[in-house]
Amino acid sequence: MNKTIFNISKMDCPSEEQIIRMKLQNITDVKSLEFDIPNRQLIVYHNGEAGTIFSTLDALNFGTTLISTENSESTFENESSESQRKLLWTVLIINFSFFAIEIIAGVIAKSMGLVADSLDMLADSIVYGLALFAVGGTLIRKKNVAKIAGYFQIILAAIGFIEVVRRFIGIEEIPEFRTMIFVSIVALAANIICLYLMQKNKSKEAHMQASMIFTSNDVIVNSGVIIAGLMVHWFNSNYPDLIIGAIIFVIVARGAYRILRLAK
Incomplete structure (x- = not known):
């Protein structure tokens, strides 16, 4: 048994962990993963x-580098x-749930930032849903669902970005x-809870460290x-909302691209 340590510079939150798990699950030599x-x-x-493991991880474009490989007698x-x-x-x-809450609140409050953030929550939901398909599921089914989810997410991001441009002009x-502010604070709490639940599953040690929380993209x-x-509020302008909305739509589109890579 070998133990190989990789540094993955763009692995910021549990959704990326699930993407990596799905990508490596079909390599029979892989026996266990620790994140x-x-x-x-x-x-x-x-x-x-x-x-093979390195080339598979490298294809995800998460900034993977191999740190070390050594023999291991560890049991797990x-x-x-x-x-x-x-x-x-x-x-x-x-x-x-927070995707639904944020998109409704975004429409009511006329905030593209909230609408875009809701799609970011949807993106994570898609990743977790794909992971559920992957647990005991077939490779073909996983790939088909990944394609549908990825293209759907790209379409939503494109529509949102167009709406941002329209609001800039009009x-x-x-x-x-x-x-x-209120809905975003509640969504922030929800993301921290998700991060905590995912990390609690790995170890009995305290994982709610500031370094962990604030490296999460969400x-x-x-x-x-x-x-x-x-x-x-301070500038009495909708530009800050449109700018953050545009940035998040780009992040959502990047997430869709990652999902589509799983379908290859």
Whole structure:
């Protein structure tokens, strides 16, 4: 048995962890995975050489580098499929619920930042949903669902970006900044809970460290919408909302691209 440590510079949150799990699940030499999201490291226990594993990770464009490989006599227990399903269902329900809450609040408050953030929550829901398909599912089914989900997400991001451009050009009402801030704070709490649940499953040690929380893309996105809401109020302008909305739509489109790579 070999133990190989990888640094994955763009592994910022649990949704990227699920993408990596799905990508590596079909490599028979891989026996166990240990994720350290705060330090952006992945430990792989495997038979044979690490070349295939590295090339598979590198294809995701997450900034993978191989740190070390050594022989290991470690013993480990495989995660039960039922335990994985329960955890994935929990975080999926949380993310999808807040997708619905944010998109409704975004439309009511006329905030593109909230609408874009809702699609970011939807993107995470899609990843967790795909992971559920992957637990005991077939490779062909996973790839087909990934294609549909990826293209759907790209379409939504494109429509949102076009709406941002339209609002930049036209004359629009100022978003309701109180709704932006309140809903984003609640969504921020939901993302931290998801991050905690995913990390709690890995170790009994305290994982709610600041270094872990603030490296999460989702937390950064939520914080961006909160700041945009404050700036909307301070400057009495909808530009901060449109700018953060455009940035998040780009992030959503990038997430869709990652999902589509799983279908290859």
